[in-house]
Amino acid sequence: MSDLDGDPPAANEPGPSEPEPNQPARRRRWRPWAFAGLALLLVLIAGGGFYAWRLNSHLNNIDRFDTGEIKNRPAKADNKAINVLLLGSDKGKEVAGSGADLAEDADAATWPKGKYRSDTLMVVHISADRERVQVVSIPRDTFTMLYDGEGNPQHKEKINAAFANWGPTGAISTVEHLTGVRIDHVAIIDWAGFKELSTALGGVPVTIPEAVYDSKQHKQWEARDYLLKGEEALQYVRMRYGLTRSDFDRINRQQNFLRSLMREMLDSGKLTKPLEFDAMLKALTKNLVVDDAWTNDDLRSLAIGLRGLDQEKVVFLTTPIGAERSDPTYGAVLEIDKPKAKALFAALRGDKMRSYLKKYPDDALAEDDQIS
Template sequence: MSEYDGAGKRRAEKPRGWMRRHWVGVSIASVLSVVLIGSATYALGLMGSLGDIDKVQGGASIKPENRPDPAPGQALNILVLGADAEADGNNNKSSIKADLGSDGRWKEGRIHRSDTIMVAHISADRKNVSVVSIPRDSYVTIYDETGEPRGEDKVNAAFANYGPAGAISTVEHITDLRMDHMVIMDWDGFQDMTEAVGGVRVYIPETFYDSSQKVTWEEGWHKLKGKKALQYVRTRYGLSDGDFSRIQRQQNFIRLLLKKMMSGANVSNPISLQKTVSSVANNLTIDEGFDTGTITDLAWNLRGVSVDNVDFMTVPTAGYDTANGQSIVRLDEAKGEDLWRMVRNDRVKKYLRLNPDAAKLGTETEVS
């Protein structure tokens, strides 16, 4: 895990079918912290729906000396959070924005959990997109909304205790990467997206029982949407490797959902397209700096990137452990340093060549 040597000391290394191929740089976090980079059609639709998208303060409250330097060149790092909307006391009716006070922390009686966390890196030349998952049980130093350390806990405690800015600062300390933008989508948004595209077809290799959600998953092909799709990506009980298997499922589901959203049948159908755009806009929260100009520029500059070009991986880990009476995941600090350094220098492709197993959780074949 990357840690700063002292206040103000930062590492800086020098190193940047038409409709279905034109992408927009809008990263959308759903329950599984999905990164969606849609076609130009979605860009235009979202432009018309910006009034429906909540905006919150990002990392502005973090003290400058507690942040890494911005990425060299024009590379972008986006923190993607999938938030549980069932905040204590709000009966699942209030938004992320409505639950935040002026200080960037949750109002009394409100709390949201970021059970899925990803860092989306867009290279300076806009030719590559990589997505790195951070397991929610990763045991790290938690930082508050000003970037000050608040002890060790599971990484998802940063968002729950200190709001969006706390999550940003904590991930910045893990990665030594400046988070340029942040996007959050609640669980309802994910359900709505899968409903809008008519469901996503997945294969379950063997029958198993999820004791937490009380669902039996039968071997074979399934078309999942709405609540069932949400249950699928939330499942970790009954899987062979718990949260790691869940991350694999989530990454696989991202690809399938993206392909369905970008399909000619969906893009050319105005009703389906509008439902998809609305499902995104109505459930999305972004930082105040993620404005129309930024979105438009990314839509144009990422036009040559396709779903299959996105590299999915998980931060290197050192296995399970226990701390303070809870099951945790230890991060592999040395290997993590290598990964984040490569990300920082736009060398992700080289990292994957040197570490061919790094992307194994993002393969298209599910392993339970």
């Protein structure tokens, strides 16, 4: 059940997706990647020849981990939409007795509490007809009940603590209880993964409209156009200090960067050039870790299903927030706008996001939005 208001989970939501108007593994060292754009990339390479051969080869490099059994999960909705939980994580600090990487730690009997942090949480919703994708960010400071790796309630805290304390399964359970949305798959990234992909692309164009100084990373950003790659791309997506709205502006930066990255992948012509294509595919798959239920066959099937997806039908949103307040234990926290969030999560469960966006068009990050 959703922690917002006790509504029943996905099994009791309306199932069919919305019609269009007027119509009826192998284990290796983990270095996570930039997930956004993977489906779009796979769409264009799902055909035969060199591209399909290279795809099959690189898919074998993907790391996977076992999510185990999580209790009290929402039932799957009666539609064929897919919901993927995307987590952004650092590489982790050294903890005695822990594994060499996240995939090993996720499979271990005990999760190394505090080794990893996750400041980015996104629910990627792929519609049942595979014609639309919505990416819904959940701010890291969202104050909610946390659930452990087995699905048991613990205490209320900022949502990013779920991953730090109980790993991927804790994050899955916490997000599922908050939203009532069944998570079908999970993908985990380290924002450092952008370094390789942005470099393989030759840079990602962004515009910074006003000069701003990042006191945390000691980086001055001038008001101009940038072609970001490598370390500079990482600094851009991770910036929080110096921004007017802190984490909200960081979320918008990340969303803007992902959209620009997808456009660069699709419009640059690199996908038709074998060497450039291979470099991008390598940067994607070697930096990826997903749940072990997400097989290579599943990814190929998704690619085929998304073959007709238009990049303009990928929409970025943020979970509605009602208020910011100070908690005596956890400092500045964000409270969910329960009525509006209830409508958003119901739309995700029922694959009715087109109706939600029609009612709340301003929730989508506009094409011309520029974030300092």
